[in-house]
Amino acid sequence: MFTQFNVRSFFQTLPKRFRQQAKKSFTFLFTIGLGLSLVAACSSNPSTTSAPSGNTASPVANVGAIRIGYQKAATILSLLKSRGELEKALAGAGGSVTWTEFPAGPPMLEAMNAGAIDFGYTGESPPIIAQAAGTPVRYVAYDPWSPKAEAIVVRKDSPIQKIQDLKGKKVAFAKGSNTNYLVISALQSAGLSYSDITPAFLTPADARAAFEGGNVDAWAIWDPYLAVAEESAGARIIQDATGLAPNRGYYLAAQSFIEKQPQALKTLLEQVKKVSDFAKSNPAEVAKFLSPELGIDAAILEKAEKRREYGVLPLTNEVITKQQAIADAFHDIKLIPKKIAVKEAVSNGL
Known part of the structure; x- marks a missing residue:
């Protein structure tokens, strides 16, 4: 069902002048990023969604190709792709949309850095890790x-x-993920430190196997x-992220796209909001819609959607302050090599 992300092919798709730069930071980003992906890549099928079409935005002048990076588990961009409403909104101005699927947030952001995509969506951690990597x-x-x-x-x-009972236990989670921060925050709230547990850095699929097999004591998962x-x-849930971690997602864009096509970005975000309102x-x-895409029963996905x-x-x-807190926590446990100022990466153009 899932296809493998081909690193060699990915670099060949980048402009030649970006390849050396991309290769230098790709290894670091991709290693962290695999643990963040909810599912590996699989092809989209527009016929699987029953979502009704929304109203299209006004045509935008002088629009070229907009290149969007997405992950299959990123609900809104997957729905946006399947509906085709963005393409309709841009067609009147000669615009087009190119969709590139990624297995995780960090390689998506590296592609953005290399000039291969203009826009994408990730969880809390990838932009922090990317910013720390330069x-x-x-x-x-x-x-x-x-x-x-x-x-x-x-x-x-x-x-x-309870969380206090995790002292001396092995806890599974994806390294550098939103749940990595949840574990840090939960332990602090219980008077424990990160060193009081044994982390087991596992992707969701591997963590589930370890959890069900009794090879870890607890699992932090989304x-x-x-x-x-x-x-x-x-x-059995012993602690969700309420009061401990925000668990937000972020829409990110290349600075060149923000500067050169601000109206196109505005139209894109309008279409994203329409899909978000529908969802x-x-x-x-x-x-x-997600069930055949993710290979998960629709009833289970509906439970997730409702919360x-x-x-x-x-x-x-x-929001910026809380994202900064996550960045600082990742620096404290040496997950990122240097302190960063999140506000420096926030666009002031919208």
């Missing part, structure tokens, strides 16, 4: 997602009842894998 990123909007859409779980028969763990593996009001329809939030919102000081 890759320029620009936040243009955020998606609230939901703190209830990620949690630390244990097996239903586990004696572990939806839809969280819903899968609850429904299929009988996982917010139609969790069952979204679940049906997440949607939105395309401007960056506020509060």
